[in-house]
Amino acid sequence: MRKDEVRKMFRTIMENVQQKTPLIHCVTNYVTVNDVANMLLACGGSPIMADDISEAAEMTGICNGLVINIGTLNSRTIDSMISAGKRANALGHPVVLDPVGAGASLLRTSTVFRLLDEVKFSVIRGNISEIKTIYKGSGSTKGVDADISDAVTKENLPEAIRFANELSKRTGAVIVITGAIDIIVNGTKSFVIENGHPMMSKITGTGCMLTGVIAAYCAANPEMIWEAAACAVCAMGLCGEIAYEKVNQTGGGTSSYRMYLIDAMSKLDADSLERGKKIESR
Amino acid sequence: MRKDEVRKMFRTIMENVQQKTPLIHCVTNYVTVNDVANMLLACGGSPIMADDISEAAEMTGICNGLVINIGTLNSRTIDSMISAGKRANALGHPVVLDPVGAGASLLRTSTVFRLLDEVKFSVIRGNISEIKTIYKGSGSTKGVDADISDAVTKENLPEAIRFANELSKRTGAVIVITGAIDIIVNGTKSFVIENGHPMMSKITGTGCMLTGVIAAYCAANPEMIWEAAACAVCAMGLCGEIAYEKVNQTGGGTSSYRMYLIDAMSKLDADSLERGKKIESR
Amino acid sequence: MRKDEVRKMFRTIMENVQQKTPLIHCVTNYVTVNDVANMLLACGGSPIMADDISEAAEMTGICNGLVINIGTLNSRTIDSMISAGKRANALGHPVVLDPVGAGASLLRTSTVFRLLDEVKFSVIRGNISEIKTIYKGSGSTKGVDADISDAVTKENLPEAIRFANELSKRTGAVIVITGAIDIIVNGTKSFVIENGHPMMSKITGTGCMLTGVIAAYCAANPEMIWEAAACAVCAMGLCGEIAYEKVNQTGGGTSSYRMYLIDAMSKLDADSLERGKKIESR
Numbered sequence: 012m013r014k015d016e017v018r019k020m021f022r023t024i025m026e027n028v029q030q031k032t033p034l035i036h037c038v039t040n041y042v043t044v045n046d047v048a049n050m051l052l053a054c055g056g057s058p059i060m061a062d063d064i065s066e067a068a069e070m071t072g073i074c075n076g077l078v079i080n081i082g083t084l085n086s087r088t089i090d091s092m093i094s095a096g097k098r099a100n101a102l103g104h105p106v107v108l109d110p111v112g113a114g115a116s117l118l119r120t121s122t123v124f125r126l127l128d129e130v131k132f133s134v135i136r137g138n139i140s141e142i143k144t145i146y147k148g149s150g151s152t153k154g155v156d157a158d159i160s161d162a163v164t165k166e167n168l169p170e171a172i173r174f175a176n177e178l179s180k181r182t183g184a185v186i187v188i189t190g191a192i193d194i195i196v197n198g199t200k201s202f203v204i205e206n207g208h209p210m211m212s213k214i215t216g217t218g219c220m221l222t223g224v225i226a227a228y229c230a231a232n233p234e235m236i237w238e239a240a241a242c243a244v245c246a247m248g249l250c251g252e253i254a255y256e257k258v259n260q261t262g263g264g265t266s267s268y269r270m271y272l273i274d275a276m277s278k279l280d281a282d283s284l285e286r287g288k289k290i291e292s293r
Numbered sequence: 294m295r296k297d298e299v300r301k302m303f304r305t306i307m308e309n310v311q312q313k314t315p316l317i318h319c320v321t322n323y324v325t326v327n328d329v330a331n332m333l334l335a336c337g338g339s340p341i342m343a344d345d346i347s348e349a350a351e352m353t354g355i356c357n358g359l360v361i362n363i364g365t366l367n368s369r370t371i372d373s374m375i376s377a378g379k380r381a382n383a384l385g386h387p388v389v390l391d392p393v394g395a396g397a398s399l400l401r402t403s404t405v406f407r408l409l410d411e412v413k414f415s416v417i418r419g420n421i422s423e424i425k426t427i428y429k430g431s432g433s434t435k436g437v438d439a440d441i442s443d444a445v446t447k448e449n450l451p452e453a454i455r456f457a458n459e460l461s462k463r464t465g466a467v468i469v470i471t472g473a474i475d476i477i478v479n480g481t482k483s484f485v486i487e488n489g490h491p492m493m494s495k496i497t498g499t500g501c502m503l504t505g506v507i508a509a510y511c512a513a514n515p516e517m518i519w520e521a522a523a524c525a526v527c528a529m530g531l532c533g534e535i536a537y538e539k540v541n542q543t544g545g546g547t548s549s550y551r552m553y554l555i556d557a558m559s560k561l562d563a564d565s566l567e568r569g570k571k572i573e574s575r
Numbered sequence: 576m577r578k579d580e581v582r583k584m585f586r587t588i589m590e591n592v593q594q595k596t597p598l599i600h601c602v603t604n605y606v607t608v609n610d611v612a613n614m615l616l617a618c619g620g621s622p623i624m625a626d627d628i629s630e631a632a633e634m635t636g637i638c639n640g641l642v643i644n645i646g647t648l649n650s651r652t653i654d655s656m657i658s659a660g661k662r663a664n665a666l667g668h669p670v671v672l673d674p675v676g677a678g679a680s681l682l683r684t685s686t687v688f689r690l691l692d693e694v695k696f697s698v699i700r701g702n703i704s705e706i707k708t709i710y711k712g713s714g715s716t717k718g719v720d721a722d723i724s725d726a727v728t729k730e731n732l733p734e735a736i737r738f739a740n741e742l743s744k745r746t747g748a749v750i751v752i753t754g755a756i757d758i759i760v761n762g763t764k765s766f767v768i769e770n771g772h773p774m775m776s777k778i779t780g781t782g783c784m785l786t787g788v789i790a791a792y793c794a795a796n797p798e799m800i801w802e803a804a805a806c807a808v809c810a811m812g813l814c815g816e817i818a819y820e821k822v823n824q825t826g827g828g829t830s831s832y833r834m835y836l837i838d839a840m841s842k843l844d845a846d847s848l849e850r851g852k853k854i855e856s857r
Contacts, residue, residue: 041323041605042612042624048324048497053547057438058497059394060324063367066398073397085627085651087367112623115637116630156621213841215612215622264838265617274546277495323605330606330779335829339720340779341676342606345649348680355679369649556828559777 012292022281024232024242028055033230035223036074038062038092040082040111043216050220053277056227067091068098076104076230078222079126081119082111089122096130105133105229105236109222113137114144127182133229133236136187136222139163139171146178163192172201185237187225189218193244197237204241205289206248208255214269221247241290249287250275294574304563306514306524310337315512317505318356320344320374322364322393325498332502335559338509349373350380358386358512360504361408363401364393371404378412387415387511387518391504395419396426409464415511415518418469418504421445421453428460445474454483467519469507471500475526479519486523487571488530490537496551503529523572531569532557576856586845588796588806592619597794599787600638602626602656604646604675607780614784617841620791631655632662640668640794642786643690645683646675653686660694669697669793669800673786677701678708691746697793697800700751700786703727703735710742727756736765749801751789753782757808761801768805769853770812772819778833785811805854813851814839
């Protein structure tokens with residue numbers, strides 16, 4: 012994909028989000044749920060959280076996209092996730108999976124495979140350890156953070172792209188691996204993104220928030236899932252950089268950083284994204 | 294009600310909140326619960342969150358007021374809401390209902406009617422779509438936000454006041470409809486408030502937070518529910534304006550706005566409210 | 576303990592936290608969980624929240640310490656707390672109990688005693704009303720805040736230290752009572768800390784956040800539980816003071832204060848703690 016094509020495409024994607032205000036149903040964890048809701052609003056979407064089995068599918072029905080995030084998985088909500096996922100599939104709505112901590116417990120790993128069995132995902136976004144767990148069918152995720160030995164580097168990037176593409180073909184989902192280097196693949200084509208800042212890992216929920224933004228971007232651009240996911244990753248990473256500049260100026264700490272991150276998303280426009288994006292297609 | 298009467302009354306209401314530090318039991322959603330707790334503290338109240346059936350009524354018993362918010366309704370907590378509501382009724386404590394998303398799912402709509410059957414509410418606060426759903430017995434709420442076609446305008450204001458008063462008579466509750474124009478009615482008398490700022494809808498939880506503030510104001514002023522609810526709506530709207538000024542000065546985004554909103558409530562005094570209020574009684 | 580010994584010890588404790596990045600499993604309430612996660616990251620730890628019975632013990636197994644916080648206790652999570660607690664005990668990991676609202680309801684009081692029966696705690700941290708409830712076997716906690724009649728003052732300090740030490744001997748846990756004056760006892764020895772600021776009680780979650788920090792400090796210093804707990808209390812109190820200075824300069828309110836509190840923790844170093852600590856050993 013040529014650079015001017017990416018530029019034009021990103022502009023279209025952002026305009027669609029602004030114009031459509033996609034409604035995103037989130038069945039998500041209670042740790043970062045407020046940040047996800049505020050980030051969704053900041054990026055131009057609108058959040059609905061509902062996880063009871065008796066309304067999950069119905070709520071999906073009035074929305075434009077669905078997030079399934081297993082961050083504080085419990086037996087009560089697994090069925091709700093599946094019920095909402097099936098409805099979204101039936102309606103042709105984008106569904107994004109955030110397999111938080113897959114590999115860290117049997118419950119999480121097995122639930123991810125059950126979800127993959129019963130729901131067709133448009134996008135799966137995780138850190139490298141979580142995605143490797145799904146790829147291999149087992150894993151050794153260190154809690155909810157990526158294992159350091161797993162980090163994507165310039166050296167192992169081709170290998171990471173290869174297995175991500177394989178997983179993409181197997182699941183039919185766009186695979187998004189986030190870290191210092193982000194990879195977004197659709198089975199044959201790949202974006203590599205180097206936006207972002209290490210301080211993003213010093214607050215909880217940047218992954219969950221990004222998953223929400225991806226869902227909003229995809230819901231407003233259902234014909235361009237791979238491109239919309241990449242645009243969301245770029246936008247989030249750039250906001251991480253803008254927030255770092257700001258926290259540096261003001262001498263704030265991690266909580267200020269969290270605020271500046273959401274602030275940046277609420278003020279981001281296509282021109283800033285065009286200037287700030289560090290994306291390459293392969 | 295004459296202007297100087299409103300002024301004097303608002304001052305009394307705020308003083309009572311400050312002096313009594315009303316303890317508010319909230320059975321509420323997990324999306325905005327932290328903001329509700331911090332807003333309750335900011336306005337001079339004190340929050341307790343407890344939603345297990347085995348302690349709900351007991352916790353209500355040590356408090357001065359109760360909030361029932363169906364934002365992330367689940368089957369486990371509906372009974373807790375009713376149990377807490379009945380106890381609050383028995384004790385004569387103000388009970389405020391926030392019917393988040395009523396009309397958006399059968400579960401929410403039917404639960405609201407079950408709650409109205411079993412609990413006597415002092416105040417019901419929602420957006421126009423939610424309140425219309427309760428008024429009509431069915432609805433088409435677009436998620437948790439008001440349907441645009443439902444917005445209260447100068448033109449349909451008399452009609453909105455009419456149906457709100459009818460609902461107030463039917464339920465015995467003060468009805469609060471919030472939006473660009475806010476309406477607070479008690480069945481015969483109405484306040485119309487034009488404080489607030491559109492940016493309030495760019496963060497999650499302003500409705501939930503307001504419901505908490507209404508509960509604190511009513512719990513400290515149980516003999517003046519209609520007036521206390523109006524004072525809370527005015528206070529919240531004014532804080533929304535103050536926060537907007539602040540965010541404009543600092544160049545912040547929506548997350549800064551959220552912070553400034555709670556900040557403003559924590560610093561609000563009767564003099565500022567007197568100068569800033571945009572209220573009319575009809 | 577001599578002053579230079581405390582100084583050296585605190586430095587070692589903080590260095591251990593920074594070097595080990597202790598992973599803390601939290602079975603905690605949904606009101607303050609996001610603040611707890613961000614405060615844990617700010618202090619140099621890493622949070623995992625997981626409360627389903629089918630993964631609670633397993634998650635404990637990959638962590639270095641455990642927090643059990645009964646803030647929004649429900650029947651579903653009590654068994655998870657016990658399961659996680661037993662696993663942590665078997666592994667020799669520090670376990671910290673935050674008995675939020677013990678004494679305010681039968682459910683909370685009885686659950687605390689059940690937890691004490693089945694799990695061995697390294698530290699119990701609460702306000703004076705909660706700790707008194709545990710000491711006496713019953714109580715009259717006013718919601719989740721300490722009863723004013725219970726406050727630790729210069730006058731009743733020796734009496735408070737006495738009963739805390741008795742409770743420490745009975746439970747085998749370091750007892751931390753926080754308030755205007757903080758007490759940390761291990762059955763025979765006591766620290767008294769006067770860091771902190773009244774504004775800490777104007778936001779929700781300072782107690783929960785401190786409990787998280789204590790767990791991180793203890794998990795990184797399992798041979799020095801009493802000292803690590805004291806160091807965490809000092810650090811948190813000092814951050815409360817730094818945040819107050821900051822909010823005073825900027826003219827912010829309580830939500831700014833919350834942000835500055837976490838900011839301060841994310842920037843705290845051993846030198847600042849050495850200069851700012853107000854600790855005495857007895």
